[in-house]
Amino acid sequence: xxxxxxxxxxxxxxxxxxxxxxxxxxxxxxxxxxxxxxxxxxxxxxxxxxxxxxxxxxxxxxxxxxxxxxxxxxxxxxxxxxxxxxxxxxxxxxxxxxxxxxxxxxxxxxxxxxxxxxxxxxxxxxxxxxxxxxxxxxxxxxxxxxxxxxxxxxxxxxxxxxxxxxxxxxxxxxxxxxxxxxxxxxxx
Numbered sequence: 001x002x003x004x005x006x007x008x009x010x011x012x013x014x015x016x017x018x019x020x021x022x023x024x025x026x027x028x029x030x031x032x033x034x035x036x037x038x039x040x041x042x043x044x045x046x047x048x049x050x051x052x053x054x055x056x057x058x059x060x061x062x063x064x065x066x067x068x069x070x071x072x073x074x075x076x077x078x079x080x081x082x083x084x085x086x087x088x089x090x091x092x093x094x095x096x097x098x099x100x101x102x103x104x105x106x107x108x109x110x111x112x113x114x115x116x117x118x119x120x121x122x123x124x125x126x127x128x129x130x131x132x133x134x135x136x137x138x139x140x141x142x143x144x145x146x147x148x149x150x151x152x153x154x155x156x157x158x159x160x161x162x163x164x165x166x167x168x169x170x171x172x173x174x175x176x177x178x179x180x181x182x183x184x185x186x187x188x
Contacts, residue, residue, distance in 0.1 A: 032057070032058035032061045032062065033057065033058075033061070033188060034057045034060060034061050034071055034075070034183075034187055034188065035053060035054065035057055035075075035183075035186050035187060035188060036188050037050055037054065039185075039186040039187070039188060040053060040054075040186050042186070043182045043183075043185055043186040044182065045182075045186075049079075049083070049084060052083075052084035052085065053075065053079075053084055055084075055121075056078070056084065056086075056097065056121045056125065057075075059121055059122045059125040059126070060074050060075055060078070060125060060129075063125050063126045063129040063130070064129060066126075066129070067129045067130050067132075067133035068133060069129050069132050069133050069136065070180070070184075071183075071187075072180045072181075072183035072184040072187065073132070073143065073176070073180050074098075074125070074128070074129050074132065075179070075180075075183040076175075076176045076177070076178075076179035076180035076182075076183055077098060077128065077132065077147075077176055078097045078098055078125070078128075079175075079179045079183075080172060080175040080176050080179060081094075081097065081098055081099040082096065082097045082098070082099055084097065085097070086119050086120070086121045086124065087119050095118035095119060095124075096118040096119050096120075096121075096124035096128075097121055097124045097125060097128065098124050098125060098127070098128025098129075098131075099128075100118045100124060100127055100128060100131075102118075104131065105118055105127060108127045108130055108131050109127060111130070112126070112127070112130060114126070131150070132146060132150070135147075135149045135150060135154070138154070139157075143176075143177065143180075144173050144177075145157055145161060147169075147172060147173045147176055147177075148163075148165050148169050148172075148173060151168070151169045151172045151173075152165060152166060152168075152169040
C-alpha cells in the first residue's frame with residue numbers, strides 16, 4: 001500500500017509538471033490584444049476595417065507567437081491579401097484572409113496534421129502564419145524574399161533572389177511592408 005501511494009504521489013507530481021496551473025498557463029500565453037479601436041483609427045484604418053481587424057486579432061497574436069512571426073507582418077499580409085474579409089476568393093482560386101491556394105493549404109495542413117476550411121479565420125491564419133514562418137526561415141529572415149516567394153513563387157525567387165521582381169510582386173511587397181509599419185505603430 002505504501003509503495004502504491006509513493007507511485008501515485010510521483011504520478012501526480014509528474015502531472016503537475018505536464019499541466020500547469022491556470023495562473024501559470026495565463027502567464028505563458030501571449031497577450032491576445034494587439035490593437036485598440038482608437039489606435040487603429042488613429043493610423044488611418046476605417047471603422048469597418050477596424051471591426052474586422054479586432055475580430056481576428058486574437059488568432060493573429062496566438063499563431064504569431066506559436067510560429068515566431070511578427071504579428072504586425074501577419075496583420076499586414078492579411079490586410080493586403082484580403083482586406084480582413086475571411087470569405088474572399090481570388091480569380092486564381094486563393095481563399096480566405098491570407099489567400100491560401102488549395103494545394104498550398106493541403107500541403108501545410110498535412111504538415112501540421114490539421115484540417116479545416118480556408119474561410120475559417122483561425123484555420124486560415126494558422127496555416128498562413130505557419131507558411132510565412134517557413135518562408136522567412138528559408139530566406140534567413142529576409143521579409144522581401146519571403147513575401148516574393150509567396151506572391152511570385154519560391155522557384156522564381158530561387159532563380160532570381162534579388163529580382164527583378166514583377167511589378168505585381170513589387171507592389172505586394174510595398175503594400176505589406178508599409179502596412180506592417182502602420183500596424184507596428186498601432187499596437188497597444
